[in-house]
Amino acid sequence: MALSTSLTPFTFLLSSSFLSHILLIVTASDKELLLGFKDSIENKHVLSSWNESVPPCSPKQPNWPYIHCYKGHVWGLTLENMRLKGVVDVQALQKLPYLRTLSLKNNDFNTEWPYINGILGLKALFLSNNKFFGEVPAQAFQDMKWLKKIHLSNNRFTGHIPTSLASMPRLIELRLEGNQFTGSIPNFLRPLQSFSAADNKLEGQIPEGLRDLPVSAFSGNEGLCGAPLEACKSKKLSLLSIIVTVVLVLVALVVIGAVVLLVLRRRREQLPDVSEEDSPSVSHMKARSREPSEEGSRRSRSSSRISKGDTMMLSFVRDHKDQFNLHELLSASAEVLGSGCYSSSYKASLLNGPVMVVKRFKQMNNVGREEFHEHMRRFGRLNHPNLLPLIAYYYRKEEKLFVTDFVHNGSLAVRLHGYQALGQRSLEWASRLKIVKGIAEGLEYLYREMPSLIAAHGHLKSSNVLLNESLEPLLTDYGLVPVINQDLAPDIMVIYKSPEYLQHGRITKKTDVWSLGIIILEILTGNLPVNFLQGKGSDLSLGNWVHSVSEECSSEVFDKDMEISRNSEGEMIKLLKIALACCERDVDKRWDLKEVVDRIHEVNETDNEDQCSRSSSNASEVEIKQTQSGEVSFSIDMAQ
Known part of the structure; x- marks a missing residue:
């Protein structure tokens, strides 16, 4: 089935009827997930204004209150000052692929720590002024590398401050005041712009990276010392304590010395003579x-x-x-x-x-x-x-x-999804095509040099592709399937998220091709593949979404921040079709790697005149026309 649509230079537009069809596909799951979250709230009548007959987000604005949207997806959830109570249904929230902000502050939630670390893409978390209680697990924020702001103040949390907070690469704001945290303050990976741990039960020396903060950030903790508070004082020991300590140390040294001599003697008796060369x-x-x-x-x-x-x-x-x-x-x-x-x-x-x-x-x-x-x-x-x-x-x-x-340039994942935070420009079409070709060539080489492996890479995803200074891709974590523990492989490796493994419990020589298709779709659309983000196979995946519009493909699937030239639309759609062929759920119908690589090499940065002239007679090519108003339209049959 062919679809014609109009687009101004650098911008493609969908017809209104087809746009509605797309929105229903994309947002239906968002609606169901949010309604599931609502059902977990005891006083859910507070959210009665959520109209179940419409999706939460339209392309330009939210349809439901308390919802923030971005490009038709749920981006933020702000439920503040509503006296909400019950259980926070994290399982529903973590399936919202674009959720970046969650604020539940100033409510009456009275439960133990909700396992927020399942929402990997979260950037801001506000849980202040509730009644959450108990210890926050040490690894509560593990792998949440995008989190910048965390507010847990004025709850009833106990135990040590989670150690996983210390290694968060983007954390700039942390509020812990008004709880019952004990132990010491960890030494954070990077300086914090805003921090408060006042009115807890913390002790020990304040880390060097926090010493420029005001006194109010640490007040109410009698055991804390060091700048900006008073200097730490060494405890005076009694003479008897000093004597006992010295005696114990001497006894320990004697015992350790005897054990070491005994071990060395036994090793000398058991091991063969070793020359000085082998020492x-x-x-x-x-x-x-x-x-x-x-x-x-x-x-x-x-x-x-x-x-x-x-x-x-x-x-x-x-x-x-x-x-x-x-x-x-x-x-x-x-x-x-x-x-x-x-x-x-x-x-x-x-x-x-x-x-x-x-x-x-x-x-x-x-x-x-x-x-x-x-x-x-x-x-x-x-x-x-x-x-x-x-x-x-x-x-x-x-x-x-x-x-x-x-590799100084970091990973493709960061370059695609975190370029704004790094002060960089979005990758243009030419660079993205270059990256795709490099990934395909590296994968083809692996299969040529390691033919005995069923999956020569096995873990192909954007975070395992690094970019050098000239934006050439470098594959990492390849060839590890044979050596990792097989009982844990399905929870770790990307190939085990493929349709053939989820349906039939097997992987094939074409499974890496599926991973290649997913990464090409990620490069073209600028969207995260949700099944990777959640760490498991999911019907709500990037591949499934693009497949859902494969019969009436529109340029709306392309990343709007990608700079393109006037004559590159046809080539972009060629690459999109290749990606869809790689993501074919039926392994027998899926292209093999050699065909994929050959087709990718046929994609150019721009269309040439010969290709455009042939497109009108070939249903599988792109037909590009110039209208009287100066707009460009194209027609494509994705079924070919």
Whole structure:
């Protein structure tokens, strides 16, 4: 079915009837979710003004009170001063894909901590002046990397201040006053523009990063000390206490010394003689790490020698311009880049200059030691401009460390969705096409070099695509499916969110193609794929939404902030069709990777005249016309 629509340069418009159809598809779920949230409120009659016959949002304004909208989606929920009580239905709220602000302050909610950390995209949270009680879990804000403002003041929260608050990369405003928090104030990752912990039961020294705040931010905590409050005083010990302490320390030293001597004697009896060359000293690790060829020859020695070495040194899989060892790496100044249940990433600035990224994996015991080493050596043989190369790794049964170069431009996800906060411009069409082509080429290379893997990448998403200075994409976290714990893989890896796994419990060689299609749709639309955001397969997904309009495709699906040239609309729709073919739910009908890559390479930045002249005779091409008023219209048959 073909649809013609008109568009002015750089702007596409939908017909009013089709626009209504789109709105019903997009906002129906928002309406159901908000009504589900309303049902969890005890005095829900307060929200009787929510008209169930219309969606919460229209394209330009909200239809319901207390709702904030953006591009037809629920962006904010402000329910203040309404004496609401009952349970906060977080499960309903976390399925609102565009929810960024939640304010429930000045109500009568009287429950334990609502698990807000399920709403990953939230930027502002206001729960002040309620009756929430109990401890706030330490990881209550884990993975909520977009949160900037948190107000929990004047409730009845107890226990320590959640440690996950300390590592939040964008937090600028935190209000905790008027609770019963105990313990010390954590040292926050970044300076806070607004902070108050007054009238709690906190103690200890105020962190250095908060010492420029006014006294009122800390008043009412008798145990706090240090600037801007009075200096901390050391407690005076009695002479008897000092004598007892000294005696206990001496006894402890004697006992420790005896244990160490006993352990050393037993190890000397059990282990074979080791030459000075094999001594596990830091200087020896440094020497070995700076002589990769010698390390390579020693790697071929007996498994017992490998086993012993793995506990003390980095294993380099390729030469690196700046050599370093594990001791230097662990001694470097570090900055948390991201943290989750599966892995954590740190930016490590070494003393001798290079800046590296260390990624720590906790659930990677699916294969034995030798098989793991062999898999890492395969990584070392990979060489492609669109792959972020693994430099070195560290093996322990409990955890693994991967070392790569630091990429200053950050991830594609941040560049697509956080560019405004970073003071950057939106990516233009030419850059987005370049990124898509680079991702496809990197993925094709992985399948060519690692043909034995069912899913050569397995975890392809925008946050696992980094951008270098010239906006060339670099794939990360590839090839890890064989080594991660299989019982946890469905909760971790992107391929397990695919239709074939959710329906039939299997993945195929085409599953990475599905991930590629989703990431292309994200690049073209500028929208987050909701099923990734929620960490599970979801009918409310980016792919399903675009599929729902595939018979009558309109340019409304494209990111409105994307700069495009006058003659690029047809090429954009070509790429959209490729993405839809990648997202085909029927695996048998889904294109294979080679066809996808070939089709992507046929997409250009702009249409040429030959293509435009042929489009009128080919139903699968785009027909572009100039009207008398100067507007541009196009017609496309998405079914071809």
